[in-house]
Amino acid sequence: MNYPLWSIPGLGGSWAVGLISVIHVFISHFAVGGGIFFAVTEYLALKRSESNDLTLRHNSEMLYAYLRKHSKFFMMVTTVAGAVTGVGIWFSISLVSPDGTASLIQTYSLGWATEYLFFVAEIATVLVYFYTWDKVSKELHLALAQWYAVLSVFTLIIINGILSFMLTPGGWIESKAWYEGFFNPTYWPSLILRLLVMLAIAGMYSLITSARLKASESEDVANFRAYMLKYSSKWFIPVFLIGPIVGFWFFSQVPQAVITNIFTGIQSSGVGNFSILARAIYLSLILSGTVLVFALVGPYLNPRGFSFGSAVAFLVCGLGVTSMSEWSREMLRKPYVIYNYMYSNGIRKADLETINKDSFAAFSKWEDPDNIGVSMFRQQCMICHTTDGYRSMKKLLGERDLEGIKTFLLMMRETDPEKNSYLNIMPPLVGTDKEVEALAEYLITLKPVKLGV
Numbered sequence: 001m002n003y004p005l006w007s008i009p010g011l012g013g014s015w016a017v018g019l020i021s022v023i024h025v026f027i028s029h030f031a032v033g034g035g036i037f038f039a040v041t042e043y044l045a046l047k048r049s050e051s052n053d054l055t056l057r058h059n060s061e062m063l064y065a066y067l068r069k070h071s072k073f074f075m076m077v078t079t080v081a082g083a084v085t086g087v088g089i090w091f092s093i094s095l096v097s098p099d100g101t102a103s104l105i106q107t108y109s110l111g112w113a114t115e116y117l118f119f120v121a122e123i124a125t126v127l128v129y130f131y132t133w134d135k136v137s138k139e140l141h142l143a144l145a146q147w148y149a150v151l152s153v154f155t156l157i158i159i160n161g162i163l164s165f166m167l168t169p170g171g172w173i174e175s176k177a178w179y180e181g182f183f184n185p186t187y188w189p190s191l192i193l194r195l196l197v198m199l200a201i202a203g204m205y206s207l208i209t210s211a212r213l214k215a216s217e218s219e220d221v222a223n224f225r226a227y228m229l230k231y232s233s234k235w236f237i238p239v240f241l242i243g244p245i246v247g248f249w250f251f252s253q254v255p256q257a258v259i260t261n262i263f264t265g266i267q268s269s270g271v272g273n274f275s276i277l278a279r280a281i282y283l284s285l286i287l288s289g290t291v292l293v294f295a296l297v298g299p300y301l302n303p304r305g306f307s308f309g310s311a312v313a314f315l316v317c318g319l320g321v322t323s324m325s326e327w328s329r330e331m332l333r334k335p336y337v338i339y340n341y342m343y344s345n346g347i348r349k350a351d352l353e354t355i356n357k358d359s360f361a362a363f364s365k366w367e368d369p370d371n372i373g374v375s376m377f378r379q380q381c382m383i384c385h386t387t388d389g390y391r392s393m394k395k396l397l398g399e400r401d402l403e404g405i406k407t408f409l410l411m412m413r414e415t416d417p418e419k420n421s422y423l424n425i426m427p428p429l430v431g432t433d434k435e436v437e438a439l440a441e442y443l444i445t446l447k448p449v450k451l452g453v
């Protein structure tokens with residue numbers, strides 16, 4: 001509670017973060033998966049160029065020409081869009097969730113610094129890689145691709161520690177030792193799962209550039225196009241075979257309370273639809289399954305019939321699956337931003353008692369003494385609610401009158417799950433009686449005025 005709040009009318013801040021992040025995830029996963037794709041495919045091209053078999057040597061030439069084109073697309077997407085959305089995430093999270101962001105920076109300063117070194121090296125390498133086609137030996141060019149792949153995997157190795165830390169900080173909560181938070185219970189399954197997904201995403205993007213090859217140009221190009229489409233679809237196989245097992249491993253490491261929350265929703269209250277999380281997870285699984293089946297019957301079994309439009313449809317589905325899984329992962333740890341440590345609204349679990357004793361005003365540097373109710377709402381609720389847009393108070397307050405709202409808020413102050421059934425979706429309300437009263441009085445003004453009949 002050391003920072004002012006940035007609110008986006010109608011949408012709410014978390015959606016802004018979500019939209020930018022999903023695009024970034026889709027591109028950054030391509031940056032890593034694509035790196036491995038170049039290293040492997042260029043290796044194949046080099047080996048084939050040394051072969052005695054004429055057809056293999058011809059295939060090698062085509063592969064080189066393809067990789068050269070694909071690398072331009074790759075460089076543009078990852079350096080321009082990847083970097084812009086990456087910076088966008090920092091901008092948006094530091095405005096929407098300043099305390100959470102500050103915690104992440106303070107706990108992992110060295111981690112972030114290392115991450116940025118790898119980023120810079122990664123971007124430098126991809127530029128050198130693209131601009132040295134035909135200027136250096138084939139062996140050296142392949143070494144650049146391999147070097148890029150190593151660097152980009154390292155960016156994942158680091159960021160994965162920080163992302164998984166937020167869901168399962170593990171022993172860090174007690175010890176505050178960075179390595180316990182970094183190599184936390186979901187670190188390994190999440191690392192492997194992301195790597196597998198990255199390979200599939202690399203395949204998706206290469207379906208796009210392969211489908212752009214003009215089959216009508218010659219029989220030769222048509223054959224190569226079919227070969228490339230089939231080759232790209234094989235990049236889906238690892239996640240298809242190993243993904244489910246690793247997914248299971250991932251969920252086995254998530255706290256039991258979180259799992260229960262997914263499936264039961266909040267039955268005792270009016271918000272049973274919170275099990276929308278369960279639906280999102282199912283939908284994401286079904287959609288991934290569908291993408292994989294289509295990869296098999298489409299580009300794998302019938303590459304000649306696979307059009308550019310289908311490749312784009314694949315990419316859109318991929319973006320859909322990515323959005324849904326990242327959204328679910330974020331929802332899993334609600335109402336925390338760092339599980340069991342800091343709530344989404346930036347209040348630390350450990351500070352609850354002090355705030356209730358002293359007052360929220362003493363704690364928050366941004367409470368306006370003339371508008372306590374508004375300040376309470378902005379600081380404690382607006383990270384998830386808007387006044388009359390997404391998840392609006394106007395709608396959610398329902399039929400409650402001032403007394404009803406007060407009763408609801410009193411319940412929200414409870415930290416015992418028996419008494420407050422909203423604890424697994426909303427942080428407990430904190431503040432003195434006077435402050436809670438002021439919040440209730442502000443909330444009632446958000447409700448539409450009912451004209452008497």
Ligand code: HEC
Nearest residue numbers: 269270271335344345380381383384396397425426427429
């Ligand atoms: C971490 C996110 C989060 C925060 C912070 C949060 N809420 Fe909520 N709240 C939710 C979610 C999710 C729902 C369920 C929404 C739905 O059903 O569409 C909800 C539902 C509600 C409801 C409707 C409950 C019902 O059953 O009728 C009210 C009222 C409400 N919140 C008030 C508040 C107030 C007041 C605050 C601040 C003191 C607050 N919330 C803070 C996430 C949050």
